[in-house]
Amino acid sequence: MMIDPIISLSFSIYSSKGVYALLLGSGTSRAAGVPTGWEIILDLIEKIAHQLGEDCEGNPTDWYTTKYGKEPIYGDLLKELAKTPAERRDLLRSYFEPTDEEREQGVKLPTKAHNAIADLIINGYVKVVITTNFDRLLENALQQRGLQPTVISTPDGASGAIPLAHSDCTILKVNGDYLDERIKNAPNELSNYARPIASLLKRIFDEYGLIVCGWSADWDHALRAAIERHSGRRFSIYWTVRSNKSDIAKKTIKLISAEQINISDANSFFNDINENVKSLNDFQKAHPLSTKVAINSLKRYMQNSQIIRLHDLVTNVTDSLVDELLKEKYSYNGTINGDLIVNRIQAYENDAEIMLNLVAHGLYWGGETSTPIFTSAIQRVANAKESSNGLTVFIRLRHYPAMLLFYTAGIAAIGANNYKNLHSIFEEIIIRKDYKEKPSYLLLHHHNILSADHQKVLAGGESQPTPLSNCINSFLANIFQPIIPDQYEFDKYFDLMEYFIALCYLDYNLHSEPEQQRTWVPLGRFGWRNVGYSRWTAHSFITSQLNKYGNNFTPLTAGFFGADAERMKKAVDMVEEFANRVRSQSGWF
Secondary structure (H helix, E strand, O other), X not given: OOOOHHHHHHHHHHHOOOOEEEEEOHHHOHHHOOOOHHHHHHHHHHHHHHHHOOOOOOOHHHHHHHHHOOOOOHHHHHHHHOOOHHHHHHHHHHHHOOOHHHHHHOOOOOOHHHHHHHHHHHOOOOOEEEEOOOOOHHHHHHHHOOOOOEEEOXXXXXXXXXXXXXXXXXXXXXXXXXXXOOOOXXXXXXXXXXXXXXXXXXXXXHHOXXXXXXXXOOOOHHHHHHHHHOOOOOOOEEEEEOOXXXXXXXXXXXXXXXXXXXOOOHXXXXXXXXXXXXXXXHHHHHOHHHHHHHHHHHHHHHHOOOHHHHHHHHHXXXXXXXXXXXXXHHOOOOOOOHHHHHHHHHHHHHHHHHHHHHHHHHHXXXXXXXXXXXXXXXXXXXXXXXXXXXOHHHHHHOOHHHHHHHXXXXXXXXXXXXXXXXXXXXXXXXXXXXXXXXXXXXXXXXXXXXXXXXXXXXXXXXXXXXXXXXXXXXXXXXXXXXXXXXXXXXXXXXXXXXXXXXXXXXXHHHHOOOOOOOOOOOOOHHHOOOOOOXXXXXXXXXXXXXXXXXXXXXXXXXXXXXXXXXHHHHHHHHHHHHHXXXXXXXXXX
């Protein structure tokens, strides 16, 4: 049985990242209701004829040629109908830019194909797009994701363009842009390109594979000739076909030995490609081998006290995570919806998986000598250089990987009953924000990562008071399963971690910023779990231990709350008072 060619192409795109360029014709924009350049010419001729009171509906081009003694040229028509550049731009916008009514109907907006292509570009799988279209639908789809592509639509632009390899995305509009009256439409205009455009095309065809979609090859003579001249290629050419091909297209496909792929439309084709590539990427990230190797290496280095090798291992994994977090895939300025938030969270969890495992094992089994390696690594992730531009929800979410690492480190220390490590994790991981430095627990908690309204999109968001806290618990339980297999015990350590965050948060505000005297605390799931039952709670556990040991309580001897039992009791009482007030006002109980 033959493998589906779309699946084969998906594997090629995934395994050869950035190797394939796209060649897009009018078929990719047709579903958006955007006219082709030739359709605009015909409409303009009809408008001229109407102004003259004449009928040209039978054949507008013949009418125009007879009337004016020349073939209709796009630029000439525009100059006749609109005398100034501003007037011409206004005239053209009606063809390419949606009215409010069209926007509501989804007309002249990026299609599924444009959005899928934009995803492939954002994730680095496609870097070069050649298009015969004049519209800006692909540019709009990319800008909604926070990427400003390099757009070349004139010979001057091609001459001064940065090298293709140095641009996240280059869009070459071989026939021009709709706001430039020099766009090509007539047969004589499409028969050749200016030298800079021709040279750039040659370089693309020499250096990249090619995926052709929505292009008939019938009218763009210079483009077809450029492709045919470069039949000896390093990478394959895939040519998508919806229906019967013209003789010209058949000849070109055969000449360049392109692999033909039958598709129903551009939307389904690019959507399938994008989903297939995502699936391959998810499979690779989920593969346990790299995580297992990293954990085994860490255990070996710790067992043999190979502190330098341990440092290098953690540093390399941290470098990889930071590089991943700074990629364009985490930039987005479009419309917020629940799926985007959930997908962003899952992407962060996938990218941080190896480092989370190292932190969990390292701080559970390790001693004070190795702790600075992990606290330094977590601090690097938290302070990775980031832009303050974009949607607030995604700016705040950028700290989600650091928060997962902070939680993981704290749970591991608590599970190992190592409160000196916990104190280091709380006080030595310093976060830079708004030109100030603050300890980790003030910023790396779930209330600061995602607002209450945005947390509602998570699983159980409408029926739980702390949906993000619950989701983090479920995710980290899997990370800790080899270390703390008992879910009940893990829940205890998780609740204690969030309880210490609340206690330290309150204590900081009382003693470091006494003028503010804020009693609000980031209440985690511990504030609701087991309330009213005789089962274990973080509050009852800490209270009993404080009463039993006083200043000898292990967290105090480790340095928490200035080693003062009364100071800690005050924080415990105030957190419990706040939790009771929130519960009574929330309506959850």
